[in-house]
């Protein structure tokens with residue numbers, strides 16, 4: 237569950253993993269023949285044989301440098317009202333214990349970074365304390381893209397209070413607004429820690445999605461958020477998920493980032509891949525493949 241980028245350590249902090257989604261609903265371009273064609277590496281790590289459902293992991297990435305402890309993406313969280321997503325509703329997972337088992341307590345975290353503000357990337361920003369949503373990481377700066385924050389703020393002000401809008405609105409209310417006094421909004425390409433941690437705009441999945449680049453001693457790691465939800469999108473970069481807000485832009489960004497990671501021999505650390513969780517991108521056919529480390 238640990239990777240090295242130069243002298244820096246990255247640890248996967250698990251919330252849950254399993255056959256979470258029906259590919260027919262998840263991928264607008266889904267074609268079972270494509271899954272068959274890629275069978276040798278897709279099953280059983282990335283697609284469940286018995287049900288055909290795609291495997292998704294919910295995890296955060298903990299980055300430890302000599303001076304900082306950084307958390308990237310904060311999963312779904314406990315106790316949140318998330319209907320109609322009944323599997324994510326009022327969860328009670330040991331995510332916080334998993335973080336502590338990695339030797340880090342919430343007070344130790346210096347930066348919390350969310351690649352975007354979807355429900356499964358902001359949950360542990362807050363925890364329930366006596367009926368109030370309070371910051372889980374009281375000593376951290378929370379780093380968001382300004383474009384992303386502005387987009388969801390506008391949605392919050394204009395969306396009707398129904399079904400999916402309601403989930404987005406509640407997410408914004410219980411996991412984003414309560415920590416805004418600790419937040420810094422960044423715009424464009426931003427070096428958060430000199431020569432070490434860089435934020436790169438990666439719009440498409442959501443308007444303000446970011447990729448996070450970590451470099452040390454000539455090694456590069458890229459946290460790609462939901463630019464690719466599932467490794468089949470590495471093989472077929474034109475496949476969007478049903479949750480990509482800007483479909484054309486999402487395809488262009490996916491291909492750009494995969495090209496960059498391929499050329500730079502970067503370790504890619506996506507938000508939801510199962511199997512080996514992180515790996516290196518190589519060119520393969522008209523797309524790419526990922527070799528898990």
Ligand SMILES: [Zn+2]
Nearest residue numbers: 354356462507
């Ligand atoms: Zn996600």
